[in-house]
Amino acid sequence: MNKVILLGAGGKMGMRLARNLSRSAYEVIYAEVNAERRAAFEAELGRTCTGDVNFSDCDAVILAVPDNAIGRIAAQIAPELRAGTVVIVLDAAAPYAGDMPDRSDLSYFIAHPCHPSMFNWEADETAARDTFGGAGARQAIVCALMQGPEEHFAFGADLASCFYAPVSQVHRATVEQMAILEPVLSETVVATCLTLINEAILEAEKRGVPYVMARDFTLGHIYAESAIIFGHIKGTAMSDGCLKAIEDAKPKLLNPEWRQVFEKDEMVKSIKSITQAV
Structure with a gap:
């Protein structure tokens, strides 16, 4: 399996993926319906970008399109896809909402970046400034095989590791x-x-606190306190005063029922608001 179509190549995410895919061993067809974006893509990456795609002979299609367009676009291209094609989406919202076409002979794979950790140490300056991922900083990725043969997970994970590179863990x-x-x-x-x-x-x-002063103070404390809370450094704990402040502040800042956002009905409502957004 080697022939891949990147649909939405001229978009913000598509451009990010294309830069990495252009350095991979995969045979990639870059596709973009918007003529201006096609021109910008070709000028920046020096690769051909087409608005007319033959989906019938590809091994995989990557949908680098907005969440609210995934279901519609997947439905449009599904009749052209041959059995066994791997359809890769970059977010779980549309698949979880049931927006993918009813084609049991297609594989549906989801790959999403974790983004570089604040605890990464990158010697290269470009990588050190890469907060999103895909431009030099290491990041983990999360993948799921929604349907399809088990071997398609390994294929999808390898392809995702290419377009989200450099990947530290899948x-x-x-x-x-x-x-x-x-x-x-x-x-x-x-x-x-x-x-x-x-x-x-x-x-x-x-x-009365200058914004830059408050911002510097806060960002420094976020970094230090995150290292303790998330176990990045061992043998260090919050001060008793800080723990007391947290205990006193929680009822004032947080709804005691805040964990309900994890309940399935709340998840469904949230995801539908994303996938159905205009």
Whole structure:
């Protein structure tokens, strides 16, 4: 299995994947429906990008398209795909929502990046500044084989390791586990809490603390406290004062029922709001 179509190659994510795929051993056809994006792709990467694709003889199709377009585009191309084709999506939302075409002879594979850890140490400056991944910094990835023969997991994981390179570890998950990771864990919980932290910095600024000072102080404490909380360093614990502050603050900052975001009905509502967004 070697022939791969990257659909949406001219988009932000497609360009990221294309840069890595261009260095791989896979035979890649770069496809983009938008003429301006095709031109920009060819100018930047020096590779041919087509708007007219023959899907009937490929081994895999990577859908580098927005979440709310995955179901529609997968349905459009499915009749052209031969049995055994691996359809790769970059997020679990559409598969978890049941938006993939009803084709039992196709394999559905999901691959999503963890993004570089704040505890990475990268000697190369470009890699050190790569917070998203795919531009030099190591990152783990999470993959799931929704349907298809077992050997297609190894194929999908290898292909994903190429387009998300450099990859430090491949985690295998179920589709439901991937839906828990995103949107629930990474967006509903983490992104929301980080947004609250930034709002707190702005509140400190309103109360007389210079923004840059508050930002530097907060980011430093996030790094140090994360190292303790997530076990990156051993033998170090939060101070008694910090633990007391956490105990007192939780009821003020958090709804006691916040864990309900992990319940299946809440997950479904969240994912539908993503996949059905205009």
